[in-house]
Amino acid sequence: MTVLSILAMVLVTLGLFFFTVGTIGILRLPDFYTRLHAAGKCDTLAAVLVIVGVAVYNLQPFSFGALLVSGKLMLIAGFVFVTSPTATHAITEAALVLGVKPWQRKGKNRP
Amino acid sequence: MPRDMKAKLTTFAIMLFFWVMLSGMFDAFHLTLGVICCLLIAHFSHGLLFYGDCKQPWVRSFVGLIAYLPWLFYQIVLANLQVAYLVLHPRVLEKIDPHVIRFKTRLKRPLAKVTFAQSITLTPGTVTVSVLDDEFTVYALTRSVSDALPGEMEARVARALEPEL
Numbered sequence: 025m026t027v028l029s030i031l032a033m034v035l036v037t038l039g040l041f042f043f044t045v046g047t048i049g050i051l052r053l054p055d056f057y058t059r060l061h062a063a064g065k066c067d068t069l070a071a072v073l074v075i076v077g078v079a080v081y082n083l084q085p086f087s088f089g090a091l092l093v094s095g096k097l098m099l100i101a102g103f104v105f106v107t108s109p110t111a112t113h114a115i116t117e118a119a120l121v122l123g124v125k126p127w128q129r130k131g132k133n134r135p
Numbered sequence: 136m137p138r139d140m141k142a143k144l145t146t147f148a149i150m151l152f153f154w155v156m157l158s159g160m161f162d163a164f165h166l167t168l169g170v171i172c173c174l175l176i177a178h179f180s181h182g183l184l185f186y187g188d189c190k191q192p193w194v195r196s197f198v199g200l201i202a203y204l205p206w207l208f209y210q211i212v213l214a215n216l217q218v219a220y221l222v223l224h225p226r227v228l229e230k231i232d233p234h235v236i237r238f239k240t241r242l243k244r245p246l247a248k249v250t251f252a253q254s255i256t257l258t259p260g261t262v263t264v265s266v267l268d269d270e271f272t273v274y275a276l277t278r279s280v281s282d283a284l285p286g287e288m289e290a291r292v293a294r295a296l297e298p299e300l
Binding site: 041042045049052054055058060062065066068089092095096099106109112113117126127128 | 159212214218219221222223228233235252253257260262263265274276
């Protein structure tokens with residue numbers, strides 16, 4: 025068990041935890057917009073954590089090739105980091121434009 | 136150095152970085168091919184990467200963005216812990232109070248606005264719905280998080296990307 029293995033394991037486990045939370049959030053929250061909160065935030069961090077974990081694990085027998093592969097994985101993480109909020113934002117705006125009604129807490133009469 | 140040339144050189148450097156990274160081949164043939172392709176792309180398409188914004192010192196912006204990232208990442212972890220807390224709470228419907236807020240930003244540059252919008256989406260309980268000129272529409276999950284906007288995050292984005300403000 026090397027230090028890198030343990031680090032990779034911690035990262036991937038954390039990523040899986042946030043994926044799980046995101047999924048539970050999609051199931052439990054009341055409407056479209058609040059569900060997007062769970063999906064948009066948790067999936068971004070979870071995907072980045074898992075990918076970085078895999079990149080760290082991949083460095084184990086250290087070689088130049090492994091470094092290149094890890095670099096590519098980090099690029100994927102970077103792109104997920106940029107595209108995921110953009111997609112969330114686009115979906116939210118589309119829903120608002122189409123007139124999907126946001127859920128409101130009961131007993132409040134806001135328009 | 137003329138701005139045009141600088142934009143072309145930067146585009147070339149970025150393209151070459153991606154070429155080397157993605158191809159992983161270091162023999163003369165592939166490197167030459169890469170350099171030729173990158174030169175052509177830099178010559179014809181540098182305007183896509185640095186459109187009209189060349190008046191600004193974008194090296195400074197890049198450094199500012201890098202310096203901004205650690206704080207953003209910390210905020211993202213906080214956001215996820217908050218969502219985890221809400222989602223795993225037994226009475227989730229009493230905890231949340233979703234609503235839409237609008238506010239005006241003082242950020243001017245497109246890059247700064249996009250960074251700010253993305254940061255809002257990634258951080259605790261808020262999602263950016265739209266950005267029209269300088270008006271942000273944000274969908275917030277609870278009352279307390281929407282009170283904090285624009286606040287500290289806007290200040291940090293401004294420091295990173297618009298030092299003149």
